[in-house]
Amino acid sequence: RRWGFGVFGEMRSAAARDPGRVAIHDEHRTVTYGELDLRVRRLANALRAGHGVRPGDRVGLLCENSAAMIESLMAVVALGAQAVLVNTGLGNAQIEAVAHDQSLSLLLHDDTFLGMLAAVPPNLPRLSTERIDGLIVRSPSADLDPPAEPGSIVVLTSGTTGAPKGARRRNPAGLAPLASVVSRIPLNAGERMFVAAPLFHTWGLAALQLCLALRGTIVLTRRFAPASTLAAVNAHGCTSLFAVPVMLQRMLEAPGAVAAPTLKVVAVSGSALTGPLATRFMDAYGDVLYNLYGSTEASWASIAVPKELRSAPGTAGRPPHGTRVAILSDRGAKLPPNEVGRIFVGNDMLFEGYTNGTGREYHGDLIATGDVGHLSADGLLFVDGREDDMVISGGENVYPAAVEDVIAELPQVREVAVAGVLDEEFGQRLAAWIALHPGERVDADAVREYVRHRLARFSVPRDVYFVTALPRNATGKVVRRQLFPS
Numbered sequence: 328r329r330w331g332f333g334v335f336g337e338m339r340s341a342a343a344r345d346p347g348r349v350a351i352h353d354e355h356r357t358v359t360y361g362e363l364d365l366r367v368r369r370l371a372n373a374l375r376a377g378h379g380v381r382p383g384d385r386v387g388l389l390c391e392n393s394a395a396m397i398e399s400l401m402a403v404v405a406l407g408a409q410a411v412l413v414n415t416g417l418g419n420a421q422i423e424a425v426a427h428d429q430s431l432s433l434l435l436h437d438d439t440f441l442g443m444l445a446a447v448p449p450n451l452p453r454l455s456t457e458r459i460d461g462l463i464v465r466s467p468s469a470d471l472d473p474p475a476e477p478g479s480i481v482v483l484t485s486g487t488t489g490a491p492k493g494a495r496r497r498n499p500a501g502l503a504p505l506a507s508v509v510s511r512i513p514l515n516a517g518e519r520m521f522v523a524a525p526l527f528h529t530w531g532l533a534a535l536q537l538c539l540a541l542r543g544t545i546v547l548t549r550r551f552a553p554a555s556t557l558a559a560v561n562a563h564g565c566t567s568l569f570a571v572p573v574m575l576q577r578m579l580e581a582p583g584a585v586a587a588p589t590l591k592v593v594a595v596s597g598s599a600l601t602g603p604l605a606t607r608f609m610d611a612y613g614d615v616l617y618n619l620y621g622s623t624e625a626s627w628a629s630i631a632v633p634k635e636l637r638s639a640p641g642t643a644g645r646p647p648h649g650t651r652v653a654i655l656s657d658r659g660a661k662l663p664p665n666e667v668g669r670i671f672v673g674n675d676m677l678f679e680g681y682t683n684g685t686g687r688e689y690h691g692d693l694i695a696t697g698d699v700g701h702l703s704a705d706g707l708l709f710v711d712g713r714e715d716d717m718v719i720s721g722g723e724n725v726y727p728a729a730v731e732d733v734i735a736e737l738p739q740v741r742e743v744a745v746a747g748v749l750d751e752e753f754g755q756r757l758a759a760w761i762a763l764h765p766g767e768r769v770d771a772d773a774v775r776e777y778v779r780h781r782l783a784r785f786s787v788p789r790d791v792y793f794v795t796a797l798p799r800n801a802t803g804k805v806v807r808r809q810l811f812p813s
């Protein structure tokens with residue numbers, strides 16, 4: 328038996344080669360690879376001896392980004408169990424549903440989330456991450472043999488289109504994820520990566536896996552806040568930042584915006600990056616921005632590099648090494664450039680399946696992403712939105728993302744969401760929810776006028792609502808169903 332690849336195996340081989348190298352800096356601790364290896368093995372034995380964790384068990388983790396979360400995740404996987412990463416933005420009832428659907432046998436949680444456990448059945452054993460240090464100190468042993476079957480990680484989808492689904496990811500296929508990303512993003516061995524995206528989400532987890540494969544140092548704060556994140560980036564000389572697009576907006580708005588001269592790469596994923604935001608961010612922080620399009624199921628499908636974002640600001644770029652993207656019609660035929668169709672992706676990092684046994688649509692070995700988009704004549708991918716978000720107004724198909732991109736060009740607009748509302752005459756009509764920058768004004772007619780000059784008539788929102796902020800989930804995605812008053 329061997330540890331192989333994956334979070335625990337990667338960490339162990341880094342520890343064997345370079346035990347004194349710093350693996351993690353969080354707000355409280357600095358942990359070297361050698362210490363991390365020892366702590367994780369001791370924690371794994373403590374979880375087995377004191378909390379009965381066995382191979383195949385499902386252990387939930389409800390944690391903010393911290394060294395304790397990474398240690399817990401690795402210890403569970405090292406035991407051959409499954410670590411189920413729970414989105415900290417879920418409501419009490421959703422957490423209860425996840426605990427039930429995923430058949431959790433133990434829930435590890437930060438004390439911050441005690442209030443969210445009200446609906447979780449009392450017979451589900453819980454363990455506070457505050458107790459991890461004590462468990463490690465009193466652990467029976469640091470000796471650990473590889474399990475017969477490797478452990479795995481269950482990532483929950485964001486639940487944008489319904490209840491979050493558990494997507495099982497076994498340790499990724501060797502160095503494929505790293506080889507694929509570095510074919511488009513200049514990451515180096517020993518990279519110092521600030522991971523602002525939540526580790527419970529597929530994007531934050533991917534960043535952790537990349538960091539381990541690069542024998543790098545991961546820098547974390549529990550929550551993203553522009554000032555403290557930038558302070559930590561500068562204090563640790565971080566060379567890359569892994570974030571979600573809404574964080575870029577907040578970095579630009581932070582009072583007395585801070586420079587981050589060591590940053591060579593700012594990589595975002597998880598939701599659409601609008602063209603105007605990409606341009607404003609690069610004007611302020613330099614040409615360091617990379618936009619990754621992907622999903623929990625498909626891993627990353629395409630990556631836009633700064634040059635592409637300068638020439639085509641809203642683009643999702645091109646598939647990295649080892650990945651294919653196809654735009655197919657509803658009947659499965661390949662569509663020519665500039666025609667909008669369903670986005671399919673193929674690579675060797677696709678997920679293994681949902682934990683509840685349901686499937687996803689495939690076309691050969693390509694997986695349906697659930698998004699629609701098009702390729703430009705020179706092969707750049709544009710994501711036009713989710714299939715489910717498409718609005719049919721008077722028989723015309725409208726993709727809200729295209730309308731959002733146009734409205735976002737207005738300098739007064741801070742953020743915007745577009746969706747369809749029921750309409751007796753047209754079936755659906757377009758509505759826009761707009762939050763303006765502080766102190767700015769623009770009226771609904773001016774917004775309609777701006778869109779009318781740039782898009783087809785049926786893309787002009789009939790309803791325009793001004794709001795203070797858009798409802799977003801923990802990964803910064805707009806939760807469209809919360810836009811509508813209940």
Ligand code: ATP
Nearest residue numbers: 484485486487488597598599619620621622623710
């Ligand atoms: P659920 O499947 O539960 O509804 P979800 O699909 O939102 O949740 P994720 O896997 O977190 O769960 O999100 C993937 C989706 O996020 C993609 O299918 C796409 O719609 C969107 N997305 C991610 N990155 C980008 C990007 N760079 N540009 C545009 N859209 C993106």
